[in-house]
Amino acid sequence: MGLAALTAAPSLLAASHKTHSKHAPNATERRRSRFLNVPLVTHEGKIVHFYDDLMKDKTVLINFMYASCADSCPMTTSNLKKVYTALGDRVGKDVFMYSITLDPEHDTPHLLKSYADLFKTGPGWTFLTGTKDRIEQLRANLGYKNSDPVADKDRTQHIGVVKFGIERLERWGMAPALGSPVAIAEYIDWLEPGAKQPSLEILRGRYEDPGNITMG
Amino acid sequence: MKKVFQSTGLAKREREISKYMDEVTEIGRAGLSRRELLKMGVAAGAGGLTLGLSKSTQAAIIDPQVNPFVSPQVLNPWTENLYIPPTVHRIDPNNGLYPAPVPIPGATPSNFTIAELAARNPSSWGGQTVTDPSGQPLMRYSEARKEEHQRWSESYPSAKAYSSAPVGSTAGPLKPLKPDNAHHYLLLAREVPYCFYPHADGVGNHCHVWTFCDGSDPKSYAGEYSTYEAGVRVAPLRLVARYGQPTYMRVVNMLPADNRGFGINKISTHLHNHHNAPPSDGGPLRWFEGWNTTNNTAQFWDYHYPNIRAGFTGSTYKTSIYKPYPSYPTGYTDPKTGIVDNRPWQTCAGNFAETLSTLWFHDHKMDFTAQNVYKGLASFYTLYSDDINLDYGDADPEDPTAGGDETKGLGLPCGKNFEFDIPLVFADKMFNPSGGELFMDILNFDGFLGDMTTVNFQIKPKLEVKKRKYRFRMLVGGPSRFFQFHLSVDRAGTMVDIPYAFWRISTDGNLLVKPINQTCFRLGVAERVDVIIDFANLKDANGFSVNEGDTLWLENRLHQINGRGPSGKVLPANEATKILKIKVNPLPVGEVDRSVIPPLPSVTRPIPMLAMPALPAQEAKKIAVSRTWDFGSSNGAWSVNGKLFDPAVISAQIKPNTWEQWTITSGGGWAHPIHIHHEEFQIVSRDNTKYPSGIPTEEISRKDVLRIGDAALINPSPTALEGASINSGKVVIQMQFRDWWGDYPMHCHNVVHEDHGMMIRFEILK
Ligand SMILES: [Cu+2]
Numbered sequence A: 001m002g003l004a005a006l007t008a009a010p011s012l013l014a015a016s017h018k019t020h021s022k023h024a025p026n027a028t029e030r031r032r033s034r035f036l037n038v039p040l041v042t043h044e045g046k047i048v049h050f051y052d053d054l055m056k057d058k059t060v061l062i063n064f065m066y067a068s069c070a071d072s073c074p075m076t077t078s079n080l081k082k083v084y085t086a087l088g089d090r091v092g093k094d095v096f097m098y099s100i101t102l103d104p105e106h107d108t109p110h111l112l113k114s115y116a117d118l119f120k121t122g123p124g125w126t127f128l129t130g131t132k133d134r135i136e137q138l139r140a141n142l143g144y145k146n147s148d149p150v151a152d153k154d155r156t157q158h159i160g161v162v163k164f165g166i167e168r169l170e171r172w173g174m175a176p177a178l179g180s181p182v183a184i185a186e187y188i189d190w191l192e193p194g195a196k197q198p199s200l201e202i203l204r205g206r207y208e209d210p211g212n213i214t215m216g
Numbered sequence B: 001m002k003k004v005f006q007s008t009g010l011a012k013r014e015r016e017i018s019k020y021m022d023e024v025t026e027i028g029r030a031g032l033s034r035r036e037l038l039k040m041g042v043a044a045g046a047g048g049l050t051l052g053l054s055k056s057t058q059a060a061i062i063d064p065q066v067n068p069f070v071s072p073q074v075l076n077p078w079t080e081n082l083y084i085p086p087t088v089h090r091i092d093p094n095n096g097l098y099p100a101p102v103p104i105p106g107a108t109p110s111n112f113t114i115a116e117l118a119a120r121n122p123s124s125w126g127g128q129t130v131t132d133p134s135g136q137p138l139m140r141y142s143e144a145r146k147e148e149h150q151r152w153s154e155s156y157p158s159a160k161a162y163s164s165a166p167v168g169s170t171a172g173p174l175k176p177l178k179p180d181n182a183h184h185y186l187l188l189a190r191e192v193p194y195c196f197y198p199h200a201d202g203v204g205n206h207c208h209v210w211t212f213c214d215g216s217d218p219k220s221y222a223g224e225y226s227t228y229e230a231g232v233r234v235a236p237l238r239l240v241a242r243y244g245q246p247t248y249m250r251v252v253n254m255l256p257a258d259n260r261g262f263g264i265n266k267i268s269t270h271l272h273n274h275h276n277a278p279p280s281d282g283g284p285l286r287w288f289e290g291w292n293t294t295n296n297t298a299q300f301w302d303y304h305y306p307n308i309r310a311g312f313t314g315s316t317y318k319t320s321i322y323k324p325y326p327s328y329p330t331g332y333t334d335p336k337t338g339i340v341d342n343r344p345w346q347t348c349a350g351n352f353a354e355t356l357s358t359l360w361f362h363d364h365k366m367d368f369t370a371q372n373v374y375k376g377l378a379s380f381y382t383l384y385s386d387d388i389n390l391d392y393g394d395a396d397p398e399d400p401t402a403g404g405d406e407t408k409g410l411g412l413p414c415g416k417n418f419e420f421d422i423p424l425v426f427a428d429k430m431f432n433p434s435g436g437e438l439f440m441d442i443l444n445f446d447g448f449l450g451d452m453t454t455v456n457f458q459i460k461p462k463l464e465v466k467k468r469k470y471r472f473r474m475l476v477g478g479p480s481r482f483f484q485f486h487l488s489v490d491r492a493g494t495m496v497d498i499p500y501a502f503w504r505i506s507t508d509g510n511l512l513v514k515p516i517n518q519t520c521f522r523l524g525v526a527e528r529v530d531v532i533i534d535f536a537n538l539k540d541a542n543g544f545s546v547n548e549g550d551t552l553w554l555e556n557r558l559h560q561i562n563g564r565g566p567s568g569k570v571l572p573a574n575e576a577t578k579i580l581k582i583k584v585n586p587l588p589v590g591e592v593d594r595s596v597i598p599p600l601p602s603v604t605r606p607i608p609m610l611a612m613p614a615l616p617a618q619e620a621k622k623i624a625v626s627r628t629w630d631f632g633s634s635n636g637a638w639s640v641n642g643k644l645f646d647p648a649v650i651s652a653q654i655k656p657n658t659w660e661q662w663t664i665t666s667g668g669g670w671a672h673p674i675h676i677h678h679e680e681f682q683i684v685s686r687d688n689t690k691y692p693s694g695i696p697t698e699e700i701s702r703k704d705v706l707r708i709g710d711a712a713l714i715n716p717s718p719t720a721l722e723g724a725s726i727n728s729g730k731v732v733i734q735m736q737f738r739d740w741w742g743d744y745p746m747h748c749h750n751v752v753h754e755d756h757g758m759m760i761r762f763e764i765l766k
Helices: A003-008 A010-016 A027-034 A050-055 A072-090 A109-118 A132-141 A149-153 A181-191 A200-204 B010-029 B034-045 B055-062 B114-120 B369-374 B718-722 B751-755
Strands: A039-042 A047-049 A059-065 A095-101 A125-129 A161-166 A171-176 A213-215 B140-143 B183-194 B207-214 B238-242 B247-253 B269-272 B297-305 B358-363 B378-384 B421-431 B452-455 B462-466 B469-476 B483-491 B494-497 B502-507 B510-518 B521-523 B528-534 B551-556 B578-585 B623-634 B637-640 B652-654 B658-666 B671-676 B681-686 B705-714 B725-728 B730-737 B742-748 B759-764
Touching (some): A047 A050, A059 A072, A059 A181, A095 A132, B269 B297, B369 B751, B452 B578, B521 B528, B681 B705, B705 B730, B742 B751
Parallel strands (some): A059 A095, B462 B578, B623 B658, B652 B759
Antiparallel strands (some): A059 A161, A213 B623, B183 B207, B483 B521, B483 B551, B551 B578, B658 B730, B671 B742, B705 B725
């Protein structure tokens, strides 16, 4: 049943769900269906498709930012620079970092290039822009969406989280973008098959006073 | 009652769908494929994408309680008998559990293959050969645990025999426990082809779950479970434990790397509500690996549950666990063997007022709890307290002389093989309309709702009951949906309420001080309630009795359309609120219901339920430290005190054997069921006692899950049945920290929130 049929006769939709249809999507279809394959433009001016060119078979870290954001974006970007360093020579080989702008109308590829230069990022870390609609679709697709419309309009609500995953294995996690860079690099190891697990030192933990105590 | 959440007619519904599809089409024009479009629909149903729909349109279209939107329809609803979680069988510790349990991992040999295990003692599996599933190369399993079991010499298995001793009564001796003491279990975490739909629908094993299988059963090793034909289900399970008898549970991770779209084959098994040490708590960071096919290895983890009441150490860690029960006689004669046991009998230590009953174990892997639990890694752990003659049940189901004697202890319904003591886990799922595989939107931060409610992993089942009392242990399994349970009776096609159908005897894992008679109750994810329903004494709202042949409906009437929490509205009884059909049958001739609802004045066995542990104010003790924890949202994810979970950080260091007061707050717009590991708390106040007066009666209890935020409570006014809810944004609790030491988490049990940052760890200092 095609798109046209769905729109023309909504009752068919219910009919189609009356029974289980036999065809189950295979892993390739399922993986492809998870992410939008929208066209984007890199800070180097290259046109890429989000799923086919940036996600498929790769281990990735994704965050949202915008160049004119004066407060936390620069801190986030410089923190991610440390993650970039901590990941070592994996970046650009099997791990790729993507920073997608929330402000595509202002953040042109050219401007993003200057932004990347400012932070002296290297290969394997791509800044991305696109049409406003596609960026918005992609943001929702990746879960950077607040169901409260007022909060959703606030761009600063979408920059605090870095999402990472192994696309081939369909394993996805997230971390605070301002979290410890070494730890973020470690989370990716924790996703990999094999026996990398939190060390005894991490289990024991490091006390950080949240400032929430009164005696008695 | 607002009608907007009801399907008010086909024409309107079709118009709304049409409008919805038009909006979707707009997005389709933007370059989405049909499959992506479908995914949008799925995500919308789950409260993910909103696509700019008005709220009412969204609700009418995607409210799963009004109409399933995505999952295939059920063709034969209410026809298949409810699956009752079977009891896990014990395994011989000498041969069945190989290598043998050790306090410190790494001793030789610390690994095994299934072939080596089987060779040790073929009779363990009834002479049948067991192999690794799926014709894989033989995997070598080694233990992932690095830390020592705490208090090993005190609590395993050299622990002295001790036995049931009546409290406050001179009733005769009950039954000594076996000297070898610890009960051993072997569980396999594995992928199982599964059918959530009635088998009569003919869809076969349309999907896959990851779940715990009983390693004492050779069928659990079968490659594709070829022995499990239509009509047979394998999960969830029930592990039966008792105070004073340690449970040693080995979980072998046989999960494959291929997750079929979500989940990770790294697991950490948390025993929810239990009081034990961090290496056996199954926290977010202590996971172990599934199959690694590059070198054919995988891991297991040994969990040591001493089943000792909280508070057993008293004021110092040096005190022995087991205190002799002072006036208890020796010289019990075993009725089977005639052997006289002259050891001093003991009752299990700890504060009797902290006795637990219904617990459950589930996966807790950091970042993947929602996915892995949704995939099926959840089962029951029912803990009996026959040592103090309280919750007697059938504490040793493999002892043929036992058998759920309902004349002992509180006299709760049980029966042979737990016929009248039934665990029920409620969880909502969504299935891919193509092929029927289990679906989860893992990119959604808000929380995930399914459009099919399952009971014990089964859609729209029926339960045949006898006209007598039953104990139901009800658990909301998540990931994100809250429930409000009601019972109604079918009167010529009309659903008529049965007021006061439930005798609530517990809150979470804790027996209450006295039963509460309720018409309905609300549960957040991971909350539990034990209720007694007396099918011989039910009257509908019109005053007519429920009789043999009547059909009852267990319902969830709480309205919820997104993962953030319930809307606060309560739906009227209707087709979509039904989750379990109950058919009342006569009590067979010769069968007598000896169980009781404690402690009614008329009953002949006035064993009291237990009082609450005293709070500091009641004992003129001091609160050592007060802390505040704000559960909110921050930077598009979920936070505690403004911070997302950092696994390397400890946010509270707590002096052992001290009382603390914690103030839990949350802003509006969402609901969180907050869970604290290891120690239970008591609620001191809600919203500065703004609830009509104090806190709800059922919350005068120890608890391990706390509902906070929107629609946390049912409005107790007479209009409550019309659906009003009360929000609660500030809850003060008091708790103490005892017996074991190390790190434990506190987190939101909307497990999608937990996985997206809403968790901290605290440490009990040694
Ligand atoms: Cu929450």
